[in-house]
Amino acid sequence: MSIFPFFRVLPSVLPSVLPSVLPSVLPSVFAFFVCAATSAVFGQAAVAPSAAVPSDAPTPPTRIVVSLPENPVEIAPTIYGQMLEDCNDRVIYDGAVGKNGEARPHVDRLLRDLDIPVVRWPGGTFVLEYQWERGVGPVDERPTVPVRCWGGVENHRFGTDEFLAWCERVDTAPYINLNANLHPDPEIGGSLEKSLAWIEYVVGDASTPGGQKRAKNGRVEPYDVRYWCVGNEEWGGFGQGVRLNAAQYAALLDVWATAIRARFPDLELLGVGNKAAWDETVLDRCGAKIDWLTQHYYVNARIVDGKLVSPDSTLFAPAQTEAHLRKLAKIVEAANVRLNRKERPIRLSVDEWNCRHSVSQSGSPSRFTRKDDRRLYDCVVVAGTLNAFVRTSPTVAMGTYIFPVNGHGVVKTVGENDAYPTALYPIFQTYRRKIVGVRCDAAVDGPGVRSADVKFALEGDASGEKTELPATLPYLDVVAASPDATSLNVAVVNRSSTETQVANVELPEGYVPVVKSELVADGIDAANDAEKRDAVVLKSSPVDAAERSFAVPPCGFLLLECRRDVAK
Numbered sequence: 071m072s073i074f075p076f077f078r079v080l081p082s083v084l085p086s087v088l089p090s091v092l093p094s095v096l097p098s099v100f101a102f103f104v105c106a107a108t109s110a111v112f113g114q115a116a117v118a119p120s121a122a123v124p125s126d127a128p129t130p131p132t133r134i135v136v137s138l139p140e141n142p143v144e145i146a147p148t149i150y151g152q153m154l155e156d157c158n159d160r161v162i163y164d165g166a167v168g169k170n171g172e173a174r175p176h177v178d179r180l181l182r183d184l185d186i187p188v189v190r191w192p193g194g195t196f197v198l199e200y201q202w203e204r205g206v207g208p209v210d211e212r213p214t215v216p217v218r219c220w221g222g223v224e225n226h227r228f229g230t231d232e233f234l235a236w237c238e239r240v241d242t243a244p245y246i247n248l249n250a251n252l253h254p255d256p257e258i259g260g261s262l263e264k265s266l267a268w269i270e271y272v273v274g275d276a277s278t279p280g281g282q283k284r285a286k287n288g289r290v291e292p293y294d295v296r297y298w299c300v301g302n303e304e305w306g307g308f309g310q311g312v313r314l315n316a317a318q319y320a321a322l323l324d325v326w327a328t329a330i331r332a333r334f335p336d337l338e339l340l341g342v343g344n345k346a347a348w349d350e351t352v353l354d355r356c357g358a359k360i361d362w363l364t365q366h367y368y369v370n371a372r373i374v375d376g377k378l379v380s381p382d383s384t385l386f387a388p389a390q391t392e393a394h395l396r397k398l399a400k401i402v403e404a405a406n407v408r409l410n411r412k413e414r415p416i417r418l419s420v421d422e423w424n425c426r427h428s429v430s431q432s433g434s435p436s437r438f439t440r441k442d443d444r445r446l447y448d449c450v451v452v453a454g455t456l457n458a459f460v461r462t463s464p465t466v467a468m469g470t471y472i473f474p475v476n477g478h479g480v481v482k483t484v485g486e487n488d489a490y491p492t493a494l495y496p497i498f499q500t501y502r503r504k505i506v507g508v509r510c511d512a513a514v515d516g517p518g519v520r521s522a523d524v525k526f527a528l529e530g531d532a533s534g535e536k537t538e539l540p541a542t543l544p545y546l547d548v549v550a551a552s553p554d555a556t557s558l559n560v561a562v563v564n565r566s567s568t569e570t571q572v573a574n575v576e577l578p579e580g581y582v583p584v585v586k587s588e589l590v591a592d593g594i595d596a597a598n599d600a601e602k603r604d605a606v607v608l609k610s611s612p613v614d615a616a617e618r619s620f621a622v623p624p625c626g627f628l629l630l631e632c633r634r635d636v637a638k
Contacts, residue, residue, distance in 0.1 A: 133576070135512070146466075149463075151245070155473065165177075178240050184498055186502075189470065214226070248301065268280075269334055273295055297340060299364060301323075305344045319348075320352045343418070349402070363417075365420050367420060377595065378447055384527050385567060390526040392458035398418060402416050420455075423471060444492040446595065454565065461509075463509055484600045488600075515544070545569070547563040558632040560629070560630040561629050562622055573622055586630050586631070587608050587610040588626065589607070
């Protein structure tokens with residue numbers, strides 16, 4: 071932003087206004103010049119501390135400069151994936167499928183319209199006790215067993231063949247987790263032999279023992295399952311899992327990956343990631359044998375009497391997720407160089423993430439629940455996390471949100487034959503359709519918060535890990551993408567829970583805005599429910615080609631679709 075027009079008018083107005091306005095505006099003017107000077111010296115966005123702006127003054131606009139990249143990077147569509155796990159919250163049974171595993175066309179239809187690129191199953195913590203053999207064959211002969219980690223029971227009616235058939239119905243790619251738990255009880259723990267048999271059952275030719283078993287159960291042709299992960303959160307020892315340190319897990323993964331590669335060389339193997347030191351240990355030993363490291367991040371939302379407490383801690387938490395991913399990306403990229411993995415580089419998969427709600431009434435303890443409605447502020451967390459994935463492409467190339475149905479859900483079911491989209495639905499749908507193709511550059515300069523002042527409500531792999539964050543985090547979080555040679559889409563998220571932010575958008579030469587889509591809601595606590603299903607909706611409207619200034623309400627979301635004037 072140029073400050074020279076200000077100097078041109080200053081001599082004519084200064085004598086008449088200076089005595090009356092100087093005491094009230096001097097702090098703001100001083101902050102303005104400090105901010106402008108900082109931007110000029112360091113060549114990056116600078117945000118004046120909010121304390122320098124009078125409380126009754128309007129929030130200054132945010133300048134967003136979108137440009138086409140010099141080195142184009144494709145956004146991996148697999149960052150928009152989902153995950154299924156039987157966690158006793160109607161995610162699978164009485165959720166994605168009926169109570170006995172029967173198909174639910176009304177749910178399938180909603181999920182198909184999301185165009186989900188990949189779905190992870192069967193967990194999660196649950197996989198650390200899952201025995202795949204119980205979930206194949208005649209359904210009436212499958213056992214019902216207690217779920218030790220989450221409570222409830224597993225009736226195995228939604229087993230391997232049912233999951234893969236479900237993937238075909240909703241048109242998504244399957245990703246299967248293997249039970250690598252070293253628990254001594256064979257009714258709980260996994261083994262390499264069991265996992266090799268499971269892989270063969272899924273992808274083996276009909277002439278193999280596993281393929282013959284699959285054919286006997288009604289599927290002659292092998293399934294196309296590309297992604298297989300060895301274990302889940304072995305660093306934590308959650309549920310029935312045996313806790314391992316980095317060296318122990320790397321040794322296990324080395325043996326398992328060697329054996330799986332020998333028999334199934336075309337599969338993509340995922341190893342469990344965690345903090346930086348863990349990832350370095352795993353890559354040092356197994357980097358030549360795996361294709362992915364998994365990472366897990368959980369944003370927390372504390373809700374008292376129906377209101378979000380400490381909103382900045384929740385709404386800005388994806389910034390710390392991004393900072394940790396950037397730290398890990400350097401480790402992964404160094405391993406790719408060391409191992410000369412140019413053609414098939416190792417990537418990061420964030421295969422567990424969401425915004426968890428802890429709910430309480432005044433004076434009572436907070437209680438974690440997956441059943442709480444998804445609200446407008448959850449949209450900020452989800453969009454902010456997806457923005458982090460987009461900006462850390464191509465090293466971050468997969469993400470699977472938990473969960474698509476009911477618990478934390480993108481879709482919620484009502485009874486046996488009804489379902490509706492939650493507030494999150496238009497976010498996932500919009501990003502999957504519009505923030506695709508080539509990632510574009512989006513520079514943001516505007517008001518925000520000091521990162522040092524935010525206590526990020528984030529659990530998982532970034533907990534306790536030192537990360538490098540920008541000194542200031544603008545309220546408006548922005549990404550841009552070019553799906554094709556003539557289109558450009560800009561996604562804007564307002565991380566302020568109280569103030570409308572004005573976005574002044576500068577587009578590349580020749581591009582003009584055509585359509586804007588905005589989340590419409592009555593306050594940041596708004597949520598869709600069975601009675602009112604349009605409390606949070608995305609509404610689109612045409613835009614004048616000359617319009618460049620857009621107001622984004624608290625916790626608001628804006629998608630600006632632009633087109634290049636090919637005549638020029």
